[in-house]
Amino acid sequence: MAFIKMENVSFSYDNDTLHDIPVIKNINLEIEKGSFVAILGHNGSGKSTLAKLLNFILTPNSGKIYINGRDITSPDITENDVFEIRRDIGMVFQNPDNQLVATIIEEDIAFGPENMGVESSEIRRRVDDALAVVGMSKYARHSPHQLSGGQKQRIAIAGIIAMLPECIIFDESTSMLDPSGRHEVMNTIEMLNRERNITVLHITHIMNEAVRADRVIVINDGEIFLDGTPSEVFSNVAELQSVGLDVPQVTELMFEISKDGIDVPINILDEKSCADILEKLLR
């Protein structure tokens, strides 16, 4: 059974007017538990709306959404169910400064479980565990403003981990970070997926991050434009460029060389395999 299932889901922000423009158009999608999915799309393509539909910040105009087999679009969903959905599917946003609420890091991480009414000894255990997972244990008693952007995002992630989610949606969580901050956060995301079996949806504009996922979904104008493994999706260089997106630099290089009549594969994503091919050509 798929962890997330969307059936004919449509959504528009302005439901009543004549100028109603759907942001999500009849999407059908299944995401398996434990998968690592990258979601790409230009600004305004509907990526973030899709994410907000999944943890009940928004509800669809039509269609069904199932989380763990439960229909979250059913009319008899209760407030309690909503809390459970938001606990199961955590979200980490773009700006590291907007997500931390407390003045001491361990208190910030305790905020989620405290609100869920978790018992205090269990909160202590979860906070320590979450800090260890993101590699920030020695900062437990520090104040968030002393941290770098990458460290702040890891604290935001720890705050989600402490609620024991099954899935985390990262909505452009690396876009404001410097290169080393991006590496820190991407390594943390990958580790949570591999070692804790947390389902990851990573919304990003950075193609080299999408390459690290098992599956890439490209959204364009509220519809699924491409869906497949990174090497399947990124070999559609011209199609991706036509919807305002990019491919990794080495993929684009292979594409450009092949246009000049040289026989090279285009589904190359990393610099090592690209170097292997070029080495053969040039040696």
Add this chain to the structure above:
Amino acid sequence: MASIELKNVSYIYGENTPFEKKALDNINVRFESGRISGLIGHTGSGKSTLVQLLNGLLKPCSGSILIDGRDIWEFPKKIRDIRFRVGLVFQYPEYQLFEESVYKDIAFGPVNMGLDKDEIDRRVRDAIVFCGLSDDLLKKSPFELSGGQKRRVAIAGIIAMEPEVLILDEPAAGLDPMGREEILGGVWSYQRRNNSTVILVSHSMEDMARYSDNIVVMSDSRIYMTGACSEIFKHADKLVSVGLDVPQITRLIHILIKRGIDIRDDIFTIEAAKDEIMKLIRQKQKGGFPEC
């Protein structure tokens, strides 16, 4: 057009308090006129403090800031004039739009400079070229525009002041690849048209490689390296050691060099890599020796 220079500049936040923090430590650097200089550095390296010093939002604790050789703090009461000469675009500038029409928003700077009506009108119409927006949009509310358009209007508001030095802090943050290209390509053509001095702050090494002429690298409150792109990106290990990186294409070239392929080591864009590789392939196909 103007060059801008920092001489022995230090800046300390909360000096003589328990929270004292040195943000800039004896900085000496010159941003050449008529160039796009990239400014890179890890979070907290001092980039933002540096750009705020350049237009007099902060005053150095020691040292001086010179535009064409003149100290900007020579007449502290006239520091406002410096802010017209050195335009600073903050991150997410679209949050600073506030007027009821695009026209009025872009005109806000020129109006405050005390220019006459005709001059203001000319400047707004010149600046709108940068936005790639048509004239009829000038009457619209800026809040009706898309995110990328709003950001370009906000930048046009600074450009309309016709600053000698234009500084942009992460102008493409949060935009998709096409949006990045529109903004950065727009800045590039503006700079080439006006031969102005531009300082571009970014965390994207790919964008830096594509759009800047020179690069200044900061680390831990100091200048770590300066030079042309081709020089800076040769030092991949050094950049990684200060929390930065090189473009993926440069990493590829470095792998090929390590494997003994004879290829130029100053490649940092896809176009340059393609040209060089195609040249090498053709030479090999001819079976000949490299042309002299």
